Amino acid sequence: MRGRTAFLLLAAFLSLFTVTYLSSAINMRSFITSLPYGLAFAGTALGQACQTTTLTSSVPTEGSELALATYSYCGGTLNATAYIANVNYNKQVNLYYTNAQGQSTPLSVVELGYTSSIGDDGTWELWGTTTPTYVDGITELLNLTYRAVDIGQTYVETLNLRINATGTPPPTLPSPPAPYASPRGFGNDITTWLSINAETTTAFERMFLNINPAVPGAVKGVVVAARSGPTYTQTNPDYEYNWVRDASLTMDVVQMLYSAATKTKAKTAYQDILFEYAYARATEQNDPGLQTGLGEPKMYLNNTIFTGPWGRPQNDGPATSAITLMEFANNYLANGGSIDTVKQKIYDSATYPANAPVKKDLLFVASNWTSSSFDLWEEEASDHFYTRMVQRCALVMGAAFATKMGDSSTSARLSAAATALSATLSQFWDVNRAIILYEYGPVLAGKSSYLDIAVILGVIHGYAGDGVYSYTNEEVLSTAVRIATAFIDVYPIANTTKDSAGLTLGIPIGRYPEDVYTGTGTQANGGNPWYLCTAAMAQFLYSASTEFGNAGSISVTNTSKPFFDYFAPAAKVQVGHTYSYGSQRYNQAINGLNGWGDAFMRTVKHYTPADGHLSEEFNRNTGVPEGAGDLTWSYASILTAAFARAQLRGQKAYVKNLANTGVSANKAP
Numbered sequence: 001m002r003g004r005t006a007f008l009l010l011a012a013f014l015s016l017f018t019v020t021y022l023s024s025a026i027n028m029r030s031f032i033t034s035l036p037y038g039l040a041f042a043g044t045a046l047g048q049a050c051q052t053t054t055l056t057s058s059v060p061t062e063g064s065e066l067a068l069a070t071y072s073y074c075g076g077t078l079n080a081t082a083y084i085a086n087v088n089y090n091k092q093v094n095l096y097y098t099n100a101q102g103q104s105t106p107l108s109v110v111e112l113g114y115t116s117s118i119g120d121d122g123t124w125e126l127w128g129t130t131t132p133t134y135v136d137g138i139t140e141l142l143n144l145t146y147r148a149v150d151i152g153q154t155y156v157e158t159l160n161l162r163i164n165a166t167g168t169p170p171p172t173l174p175s176p177p178a179p180y181a182s183p184r185g186f187g188n189d190i191t192t193w194l195s196i197n198a199e200t201t202t203a204f205e206r207m208f209l210n211i212n213p214a215v216p217g218a219v220k221g222v223v224v225a226a227r228s229g230p231t232y233t234q235t236n237p238d239y240e241y242n243w244v245r246d247a248s249l250t251m252d253v254v255q256m257l258y259s260a261a262t263k264t265k266a267k268t269a270y271q272d273i274l275f276e277y278a279y280a281r282a283t284e285q286n287d288p289g290l291q292t293g294l295g296e297p298k299m300y301l302n303n304t305i306f307t308g309p310w311g312r313p314q315n316d317g318p319a320t321s322a323i324t325l326m327e328f329a330n331n332y333l334a335n336g337g338s339i340d341t342v343k344q345k346i347y348d349s350a351t352y353p354a355n356a357p358v359k360k361d362l363l364f365v366a367s368n369w370t371s372s373s374f375d376l377w378e379e380e381a382s383d384h385f386y387t388r389m390v391q392r393c394a395l396v397m398g399a400a401f402a403t404k405m406g407d408s409s410t411s412a413r414l415s416a417a418a419t420a421l422s423a424t425l426s427q428f429w430d431v432n433r434a435i436i437l438y439e440y441g442p443v444l445a446g447k448s449s450y451l452d453i454a455v456i457l458g459v460i461h462g463y464a465g466d467g468v469y470s471y472t473n474e475e476v477l478s479t480a481v482r483i484a485t486a487f488i489d490v491y492p493i494a495n496t497t498k499d500s501a502g503l504t505l506g507i508p509i510g511r512y513p514e515d516v517y518t519g520t521g522t523q524a525n526g527g528n529p530w531y532l533c534t535a536a537m538a539q540f541l542y543s544a545s546t547e548f549g550n551a552g553s554i555s556v557t558n559t560s561k562p563f564f565d566y567f568a569p570a571a572k573v574q575v576g577h578t579y580s581y582g583s584q585r586y587n588q589a590i591n592g593l594n595g596w597g598d599a600f601m602r603t604v605k606h607y608t609p610a611d612g613h614l615s616e617e618f619n620r621n622t623g624v625p626e627g628a629g630d631l632t633w634s635y636a637s638i639l640t641a642a643f644a645r646a647q648l649r650g651q652k653a654y655v656k657n658l659a660n661t662g663v664s665a666n667k668a669p
């Protein structure tokens with residue numbers, strides 16, 4: 001669903017003019033407000049003016065398909081325009097340069113966007129970019145490339161132009177801001193809101209309404225992404241589909257409920273749903289309509305493939321589906337289930353291809369993890385940290401699980417792939433930006449901050465429990481504080497920092513600062529905070545707190561200090577120090593993380609309407625719900641955050657009590 005995919009689909013139907021308006025809106029947005037920490041000052045406002053070099057002011061002569069027209073590097077921002085021949089519809093135009101060290105890397109590339117058509121016949125177009133590149137620096141423009149996607153042609157103009165900085169001096173990367181509040185400890189309001197028969201029960205019931213939905217033609221084992229689509233009358237956006245990702249993350253919650261339930265009726269109901277889900281996943285794998293292998297992202301509710309234009313493949317899906325089903329299988333076995341049933345209905349795709357999906361998905365991940373694919377927001381084909389993390393988790397779990405299934409050769413393959421994949425993860429760490437990059441590649445869709453909550457979701461959905469990129473990893477902590485605080489200057493409602501009782505509200509969190517997706521379309525400055533992203537920040541802090549507790553201490557590094565300075569200022573932690581469990585500073589630090597965790601949940605609560613229903617988003621200006629109604633993933637995210645909070649508080653019966661209420665509440669819509 002979401003964002004650019006809606007855009008891609010629209011592109012097939014709308015006039016060229018409308019489509020290009022959207023893409024130029026994206027460029028404008030990235031220019032105006034994409035810089036975190038209020039860096040969006042104009043390079044020319046003070047001091048020296050920009051100096052633009054004009055290479056040509058007319059379209060190239062015959063025999064050429066592209067030409068760089070102008071460029072400047074001003075106030076730390078690279079500006080360029082280029083003439084591009086309109087030889088086909090889908091174009092990709094990139095400008096390659098060398099960074100301050102004179103190196104060319106996957107990051108030293110900018111993507112140009114369509115600006116305007118030239119002349120009346122539409123044979124030439126002007127494309128351009130305005131991208132801050134000061135973090136990596138820039139010394140030379142290497143070449144301009146133009147990929148005419150539909151006709152499979154790539155054209156190159158060699159440049160080799162030295163760059164001179166003009167305008168104000170390039171900025172340096174700012175530190176995260178000082179915190180606007182210092183909440184401490186858990187809030188009773190959040191404990192009440194998340195208690196049974198309050199929001200948690202609403203989320204539970206609404207989530208189950210979207211599993212095996214009562215919609216004509218829907219088959220067992222599918223999850224409708226939202227109550228937004230033809231049957232539920234809110235036709236825009238149309239989320240009346242079964243997405244592989246959303247289904248797997250939802251079924252992971254069902255799996256947690258299965259594991260915790262002690263009442264037979266409830267437990268059996270979850271078990272039935274999970275076996276139906278396994279069967280549905282196997283059905284998807286065997287669909288003749290697969291266009292890009294098992295990374296096919298989206299199905300109708302009758303579980304046949306949606307074959308229209310879409311961002312495919314999305315190779316996180318096979319991984320998250322396998323994770324959910326392996327977790328279920330492990331719990332099923334622990335509850336006395338038979339290994340033969342697990343082989344026949346979950347694992348052994350080689351012998352039971354119509355029923356058992358896991359082995360096939362795991363082998364797909366093992367042989368395809370190096371391929372670029374679309375991200376969890378369905379917008380960009382690249383190498384994504386989120387996708388790698390969930391793939392890694394699937395491979396690590398899969399190696400152990402295959403051994404349990406007596407399948408040592410598969411185990412060895414998965415294990416080897418996990419090792420190879422793990423060795424690539426360090427490339428996502430960007431020491432200059434002090435963040436884990438959401439993708440390792442050029443700036444796409446104007447996301448020049450490289451910040452995306454997807455990194456935090458990658459840890460939540462993809463941490464394998466083995467110390468690799470865990471919740472308390474210093475690089476993860478540094479990323480968390482920078483992504484969270486980046487939204488302060490983006491969303492006007494971030495200025496509301498207290499609720500009516502005077503309690504601190506956390507920062508509203510969206511997907512990424514440059515987002516233009518409004519929930520129904522795209523618009524400059526249109527991106528909104530999302531319930532599931534804000535709940536993810538809460539869940540992340542709860543789980544980090546739990547992990548520090550299990551470790552018995554907090555060690556602070558240069559890299560992690562800004563995280564503590566923001567979320568636990570009272571602890572006044574020092575670089576190079578280790579604070580033991582129970583010490584005063586340890587307690588102050590943990591109180592800070594727990595206080596902010598609840599502050600983020602309070603933001604979710606604050607913008608949840610009185611009936612407890614959760615859409616996808618809440619409006620950046622007004623806080624009212626936006627986008628798809630009753631988004632299944634929103635409900636799943638509330639439940640997993642609540643479970644993480646209960647775990648942190650040692651409330652062992654919390655999930656069990658919810659699970660034991662059972663799914664009899666699953667009535668018609």
Ligand SMILES: *[C@@H]1O[C@H](CO)[C@@H](O)[C@H](O)[C@H]1NC(C)=O
Pocket residue numbers: 217300301302303304
């Ligand atoms: C599945 O549902 C879609 C959308 O309603 C429909 O176009 C398609 O024909 C259905 N396929 C089958 C096999 O029923």
Ligand SMILES: *[C@@H]1O[C@H](CO)[C@@H](O)[C@H](O)[C@H]1NC(C)=O
Pocket residue numbers: 292293360363364365367368
């Ligand atoms: C990897 O992906 C390709 C196509 O994307 C597919 O042909 C191949 O079968 C996949 N590997 C496995 C093991 O599924």
Ligand SMILES: *[C@@H]1O[C@H](CO)[C@@H](O)[C@H](O)[C@H]1NC(C)=O
Pocket residue numbers: 488489490491492493494495
């Ligand atoms: C919040 O308020 C401050 C002034 O009080 C203002 O400078 C800032 O732009 C506001 N932020 C947003 C996102 O509107």
Ligand SMILES: *[C@@H]1O[C@H](CO)[C@@H](O)[C@H](O)[C@H]1NC(C)=O
Pocket residue numbers: 557558575576
């Ligand atoms: C942290 O950074 C400061 C300044 O950059 C440096 O002086 C100090 O040695 C660093 N400390 C550690 C533990 O790396």
